[in-house]
Amino acid sequence: MAEPLIELRHIYKIYKMGDEEVRANDDISLSVERGEFVAIVGKSGSGKSTLMNIIGALDVATSGEYILGGEDVGEMSDDQLAEIRNKMIGFVFQQYNLLPKLDLLENVELPLLYAGVSAAERKERALEALRRVGLEEKWKNLPNQLSGGQQQRVSIARALAGSPSLILADEPTGALDSRTSREVLDFFKKLNEEGNTIIIITHDNSIALEARRVVRIHDGKINFDGDVKDYAAIL
Ligand SMILES: Nc1ncnc2c1ncn2[C@@H]1O[C@H](COP(=O)(O)OP(=O)(O)OP(=O)(O)O)[C@@H](O)[C@H]1O
Numbered sequence: 083m084a085e086p087l088i089e090l091r092h093i094y095k096i097y098k099m100g101d102e103e104v105r106a107n108d109d110i111s112l113s114v115e116r117g118e119f120v121a122i123v124g125k126s127g128s129g130k131s132t133l134m135n136i137i138g139a140l141d142v143a144t145s146g147e148y149i150l151g152g153e154d155v156g157e158m159s160d161d162q163l164a165e166i167r168n169k170m171i172g173f174v175f176q177q178y179n180l181l182p183k184l185d186l187l188e189n190v191e192l193p194l195l196y197a198g199v200s201a202a203e204r205k206e207r208a209l210e211a212l213r214r215v216g217l218e219e220k221w222k223n224l225p226n227q228l229s230g231g232q233q234q235r236v237s238i239a240r241a242l243a244g245s246p247s248l249i250l251a252d253e254p255t256g257a258l259d260s261r262t263s264r265e266v267l268d269f270f271k272k273l274n275e276e277g278n279t280i281i282i283i284t285h286d287n288s289i290a291l292e293a294r295r296v297v298r299i300h301d302g303k304i305n306f307d308g309d310v311k312d313y314a315a316i317l
């Protein structure tokens with residue numbers, strides 16, 4: 083069997099606040115294969131974003147082992163972490179984080195600029211990513227000329243432009259109405275059908291039910307990990 087894309091072994095993330103300690107992630111072991119579509123669910127404060135930040139190499143665990151694409155993330159320098167984020171991971175957040183003074187094309191090009199991609203290739207890849215989210219003809223628009231759902235699709239295009247192995251989305255539909263959420267979700271499903279590995283955090287069960295696998299976090303621990311059908315059965 084091929085090695086998993088993500089392998090977390092006994093991950094702890096502990097914050098010390100004076101004498102108190104918060105176990106934001108409390109012995110999490112998880113592996114994700116290439117091509118999976120995983121929803122991470124759980125109450126507010128349960129540790130979902132903490133876990134996502136570790137998976138996305140935005141933060142490092144207090145202890146435990148993390149192997150991403152066969153490489154030990156715990157052994158990496160800050161530069162190596164930045165490089166792996168640039169090359170392997172596309173991020174989508176609840177707030178779209180689009181820069182208001184840049185047009186859509188420039189927004190989508192930005193991570194490619196940081197990755198040192200040439201101007202011509204940046205434009206080509208950014209236009210292709212905008213085409214995939216159905217917004218190619220709006221490339222000259224500014225973000226505030228778009229609806230919320232369209233802005234989120236631009237942020238997805240920005241994540242896709244780097245051809246990431248993994249797409250991480252933290253509450254990507256949190257700021258959207260239910261119809262627009264559905265559109266964005268359908269888009270993630272399409273990306274998954276095309277072979278992308280997707281991990282999406284949500285506290286909305288109706289969104290989680292669209293994934294194939296659900297991981298539920300409670301007080302920093304995984305208390306359900308399985309097929310979405312089994313998850314639906316216990317709701
Ligand atoms: N930088 C930090 N310093 C101290 N405690 C933190 C820090 N970041 C997170 N925590 C704590 O860790 C726990 C998990 O937080 P986390 O943001 O992972 O929750 P979450 O599941 O994403 O919640 P939400 O659904 O509200 O986004 C919380 O108790 C939070 O207060």
Ligand SMILES: [Mg+2]
Pocket residue numbers: 130131132
């Ligand atoms: Mg969160």
